[in-house]
Amino acid sequence: MDFFERETRGLELPEICKSCEARHKGICSNLADIELLYLSKWTEQVDYPAGTELLSQDHHVETYANLLKGVVKLSKLTDDGRQQIVGLQFAPDFLGRPFSDVGDVSAVAATDVRVCEFPRETLATMMEKAPGLTAMLHRQALVELEDAREWMLTLGRRSATEKLALFILDVALHTDPEADIDYTHERRVEIPLSRADIADFLGLTVETVSRTLTRLMDDGVLRRLGKRHVAVKSLAALKAIAHAG
Amino acid sequence: MDFFERETRGLELPEICKSCEARHKGICSNLADIELLYLSKWTEQVDYPAGTELLSQDHHVETYANLLKGVVKLSKLTDDGRQQIVGLQFAPDFLGRPFSDVGDVSAVAATDVRVCEFPRETLATMMEKAPGLTAMLHRQALVELEDAREWMLTLGRRSATEKLALFILDVALHTDPEADIDYTHERRVEIPLSRADIADFLGLTVETVSRTLTRLMDDGVLRRLGKRHVAVKSLAALKAIAHAG
DNA sequence: CGCCTTATTGAACCCCATCAATATCTGTGG
DNA sequence: CCACAGATATTGATGGGGTTCAATAAGGCG
Numbered sequence: 187m188d189f190f191e192r193e194t195r196g197l198e199l200p201e202i203c204k205s206c207e208a209r210h211k212g213i214c215s216n217l218a219d220i221e222l223l224y225l226s227k228w229t230e231q232v233d234y235p236a237g238t239e240l241l242s243q244d245h246h247v248e249t250y251a252n253l254l255k256g257v258v259k260l261s262k263l264t265d266d267g268r269q270q271i272v273g274l275q276f277a278p279d280f281l282g283r284p285f286s287d288v289g290d291v292s293a294v295a296a297t298d299v300r301v302c303e304f305p306r307e308t309l310a311t312m313m314e315k316a317p318g319l320t321a322m323l324h325r326q327a328l329v330e331l332e333d334a335r336e337w338m339l340t341l342g343r344r345s346a347t348e349k350l351a352l353f354i355l356d357v358a359l360h361t362d363p364e365a366d367i368d369y370t371h372e373r374r375v376e377i378p379l380s381r382a383d384i385a386d387f388l389g390l391t392v393e394t395v396s397r398t399l400t401r402l403m404d405d406g407v408l409r410r411l412g413k414r415h416v417a418v419k420s421l422a423a424l425k426a427i428a429h430a431g
Numbered sequence: 432m433d434f435f436e437r438e439t440r441g442l443e444l445p446e447i448c449k450s451c452e453a454r455h456k457g458i459c460s461n462l463a464d465i466e467l468l469y470l471s472k473w474t475e476q477v478d479y480p481a482g483t484e485l486l487s488q489d490h491h492v493e494t495y496a497n498l499l500k501g502v503v504k505l506s507k508l509t510d511d512g513r514q515q516i517v518g519l520q521f522a523p524d525f526l527g528r529p530f531s532d533v534g535d536v537s538a539v540a541a542t543d544v545r546v547c548e549f550p551r552e553t554l555a556t557m558m559e560k561a562p563g564l565t566a567m568l569h570r571q572a573l574v575e576l577e578d579a580r581e582w583m584l585t586l587g588r589r590s591a592t593e594k595l596a597l598f599i600l601d602v603a604l605h606t607d608p609e610a611d612i613d614y615t616h617e618r619r620v621e622i623p624l625s626r627a628d629i630a631d632f633l634g635l636t637v638e639t640v641s642r643t644l645t646r647l648m649d650d651g652v653l654r655r656l657g658k659r660h661v662a663v664k665s666l667a668a669l670k671a672i673a674h675a676g
Numbered sequence: 677c678g679c680c681t682t683a684t685t686g687a688a689c690c691c692c693a694t695c696a697a698t699a700t701c702t703g704t705g706g
Numbered sequence: 707c708c709a710c711a712g713a714t715a716t717t718g719a720t721g722g723g724g725t726t727c728a729a730t731a732a733g734g735c736g
Contacts, residue, residue, distance in 0.1 A: 262580060265674045268588040272580035285570055291580060320565065325530055327572040334579040335507060335517035335536060341586040342634025343513040346692070381715060389587025394692055396716055413701070413715075429510045591724070626683060639724055641684050658683070658733070 189315055190220045199223050202231065208252040208302065212278030213326065216318035228308040233300050240281060241293035249303045250282035256299030257378040260291045261386065271387040273334060276360040280326050284309065297378045341389045344428070349388040350398045351428040354408070358421060369422040377414045434560055435465045444468050447476065453497040453547065457523030458571065461563035473553040478545050485526060486538035494548045495527035501544030502623040505536045506631065516632040518579060521605040525571050529554065542623045586634045589673070591643045594633040596673040599653070603666060614667045622659045
């Protein structure tokens with residue numbers, strides 16, 4: 187603890203950290219007060235508009251970040267330009283690639299986002315001195331692995347309708363106002379992706395996404411509230427359509 | 432180091448460890464000699480025939496293991512029984528789920544396998560006292576995440592022919608006799624999965640797998656050597672067909 | 677040899693992609 | 707405020723890649 191005490195003498199924890207989601211559910215949740223204090227010395231909150239490339243498929247990026255607000259899409263490309271979104275990140279997920287500086291996904295802000303950035307070097311220092319952080323990063327990697335595998339099942343084995351149902355469900359669960367999730371009542375969901383992005387996420391085309399959504403509306407499972415808003419009759423119904431546990 | 436010295440007094444490193452693949456490229460590669468010695472106190476080599484369920488989708492398993500020989504398939508099921516293989520593991524991959532005892536993939540030996548098992552408790556101890564091990568596990572998780580995402584691109588966006596080409600390529604690269612990989616000459620590849628498993632891996636049906644393989648034969652990209660053996664004209668040609676970097 | 681599992685081949689169909697047209701949204705400038 | 711242009715979404719018509727159903731062939735093992 188010596189190191190952290192020395193480095194944080196006289197500092198105070200920023201207000202932002204106290205109410206920050208990352209402090210409660212994210213990467214910072216496993217840090218001692220003094221470790222967090224040290225980290226906060228190097229962090230900076232930054233806003234980016236939708237469409238900003240936060241990590242590139244081959245560029246070197248010198249910062250890591252916590253996602254505080256908004257949605258980030260992780261995507262990959264084939265040689266001939268077909269795209270697949272391989273993951274979505276919601277607050278308070280961690281953005282970046284520990285160990286390797288060049289990875290092969292690109293991360294783009296799907297909505298306007300706010301992140302809490304800090305330099306690569308800081309993460310390296312913290313990973314040495316604060317095992318709690320390392321463990322959290324490890325856990326997040328395992329969670330992302332689980333998510334990726336769950337989505338592989340969807341990509342490989344489910345129909346367009348099932349894919350859409352699962353996607354809406356996924357978004358609803360991630361953007362829940364942290365209350366207990368109500369599976370039985372109608373519920374308003376904001377869709378953070380364009381039709382093209384949804385298609386790239388589900389391994390479909392925009393046309394199929396559009397058609398499938400209108401069919402779900404016709405069947406009464408969804409109601410159209412706007413281009414990017416729907417009302418879900420009940421999450422349970424969605425689950426049933428998706429044939430998923 | 433005190434702990435390890437106390438616990439390993441008078442012990443000698445088993446012969447097996449010295450030539451073990453895991454010691455060189457796997458989880459054990461980042462351990463100090465004395466840490467490895469401690470671990471070896473608790474390990475046991477076990478053989479399982481093809482088809483053995485090593486990790487169940489909801490069962491609790493009390494051991495971790497290194498895969499020493501053979502191939503293990505990780506798979507998931509939808510509610511109504513459709514299956515998707517979400518990963519293949521080759522020696523010297525690590526088998527198990529740190530942090531959580533119940534996960535939602537099942538691991539089945541695709542071929543006869545040999546593993547080096549040790550109890551859950553041992554891993555917990557090691558993760559506390561040997562940071563090198565934790566880091567390796569973290570790295571493997573990130574590699575598996577990369578693999579999973581690469582495969583998502585394949586599942587979502589590539590044709591049956593591309594999928595098969597990539598699959599053969601993948602197998603060839605993982606079962607390489609550790610020499611530099613020759614992309615230009617003919618090369619014999621043993622396919623460790625049945626047609627049904629290949630189908631479940633690629634998100635296809637057995638019929639499509641069969642048809643696509645014979646088409647690749649007709650096109651001269653592959654030669655049939657046996658049900659589970661093919662000769663690949665050149666890995667470069669396969670790559671070209673797969674439209675992958 | 678005979679039985680069972682696994683693989684290949686064939687024919688018909690269907691879901692989703694593709695191509696094409698129209699509609700709706702968004703923002704910008706007159 | 708409206709007009710217009712470009713992007714985004716919806717809807718329609720057609721076709722193809724892969725599934726489905728069905729039959730034959732080829733191993734594997736008693």
